[in-house]
Amino acid sequence: MAHKNSQKRVKPEDRKKKVIGVVARGCTTRSLIIHLQERQYERDDVCIIGVPCDGYVDGKGLKVKIGGADIVEGTVDGGQLKMKTSDGDKTVALKDVLAECCLTCRFNNPIISDVMIGSPAPAMNPDAEYNDVKEFEAKSIEERWAYFIKEMEKCIRCNACRQACPSCYCPTCFVEQSQPQWVGIGEDKTDTQVFQFMRLYHMVGRCVDCGSCVSVCPMGVDLRKFLKKIDKDCFEMFSNRAGSSMEDMPPLGKYDEHHDKQDFIYNP
Amino acid sequence: MARRKFATLKSFLNYIGVEGDRTIFTWVSASEGDRWAQVIKGATEKIKALGPAKKMVKTIG
Numbered sequence: 152m153a154h155k156n157s158q159k160r161v162k163p164e165d166r167k168k169k170v171i172g173v174v175a176r177g178c179t180t181r182s183l184i185i186h187l188q189e190r191q192y193e194r195d196d197v198c199i200i201g202v203p204c205d206g207y208v209d210g211k212g213l214k215v216k217i218g219g220a221d222i223v224e225g226t227v228d229g230g231q232l233k234m235k236t237s238d239g240d241k242t243v244a245l246k247d248v249l250a251e252c253c254l255t256c257r258f259n260n261p262i263i264s265d266v267m268i269g270s271p272a273p274a275m276n277p278d279a280e281y282n283d284v285k286e287f288e289a290k291s292i293e294e295r296w297a298y299f300i301k302e303m304e305k306c307i308r309c310n311a312c313r314q315a316c317p318s319c320y321c322p323t324c325f326v327e328q329s330q331p332q333w334v335g336i337g338e339d340k341t342d343t344q345v346f347q348f349m350r351l352y353h354m355v356g357r358c359v360d361c362g363s364c365v366s367v368c369p370m371g372v373d374l375r376k377f378l379k380k381i382d383k384d385c386f387e388m389f390s391n392r393a394g395s396s397m398e399d400m401p402p403l404g405k406y407d408e409h410h411d412k413q414d415f416i417y418n419p
Numbered sequence: 420m421a422r423r424k425f426a427t428l429k430s431f432l433n434y435i436g437v438e439g440d441r442t443i444f445t446w447v448s449a450s451e452g453d454r455w456a457q458v459i460k461g462a463t464e465k466i467k468a469l470g471p472a473k474k475m476v477k478t479i480g
């Protein structure tokens with residue numbers, strides 16, 4: 152799948168435009184499950200053609216790796232990516248240029264489908280999925296804040312992350328919706344921090360780690376560092392992995408009185 | 420569920436560098452006057468110890 156097309160996400164409004172057949176890899180099926188859980192359409196409204204997935208290439212990372220050369224043509228041969236570029240022929244190992252979300256993907260095989268194509272793809276390396284988050288958690292609070300503001304300072308509020316995200320399907324985002332407008336839409340530093348914080352937080356139980364936001368961001372903001380924390384918390388606190396099962400309810404829509412921890416409650 | 424939202428919000432704020440002690444959540448019933456006073460006193464002390472919030476605060480003008 153060409154990189155550009157692989158980034159085209161399925162959003163609920165696409166279904167209204169009568170897109171009823173969806174070619175879906177693992178993370179796409181997670182998005183579809185989320186849409187279904189959130190009652191955006193009915194299961195019968197979509198025909199899901201499942202494709203096992205070996206991951207996609209992180210285009211920006213690849214470009215850096217090959218010294219900024221333009222890629223004219225590329226083929227995958229075994230574990231190698233062979234390219235004709237403006238700077239001659241180049242070969243890189245596929246595992247060195249896969250997107251981060253793919254390297255540690257837990258659900259590279261479709262979770263739901265009506266028709267499956269091909270044989271199941273080999274497992275990626277999900278055991279490593281929270282390594283980055285654990286490392287970040289171990290830093291001091293001031294270091295963590297410094298990193299957050301440094302990343303948010305790169306953001307130009309182009310909203311590409313929001314456009315690309317399959318879970319960001321609100322016709323009008325909270326940012327543009329609230330009256331008075333609490334969060335400005337310009338490049339004010341605080342507005343940007345608040346917008347990003349809230350968008351990220353809206354992903355509790357909803358981010359499927361598809362990497363679309365990361366891959367479309369023109370400024371290379373490290374969104375995944377924050378999204379993976381949300382995913383980790385959701386799993387550790389509520390044993391939920393976003394969109395991983397049709398039987399699950401959205402984790403913020405329920406409560407488990409026997410297993411939910413109480414330690415966040417203030418008891419003087 | 421509000422409680423799950425608070426649990427994740429508190430944890431996420433702390434992760435990005437906003438002290439977890441600033442997000443305070445508890446239950447107080449309308450009949451628990453004493454407890455209400457205690458909660459407010461405790462929360463005020465916690466916040467005073469941390470000092471004014473400067474993170475994600477917008478200055479206009």
Ligand code: SF4
Binds near residue numbers: 317364365
């Ligand atoms: S937040 Fe990013 S990684 Fe998560 S579902 Fe949205 S686009 Fe995908």
Ligand code: SF4
Binds near residue numbers: 321323324350
């Ligand atoms: S950030 Fe929240 S309100 Fe805005 S589009 Fe995404 S899910 Fe909707």
Ligand code: SF4
Binds near residue numbers: 370
């Ligand atoms: S895509 Fe990147 S630069 Fe654009 S709004 Fe999102 S984080 Fe900011």
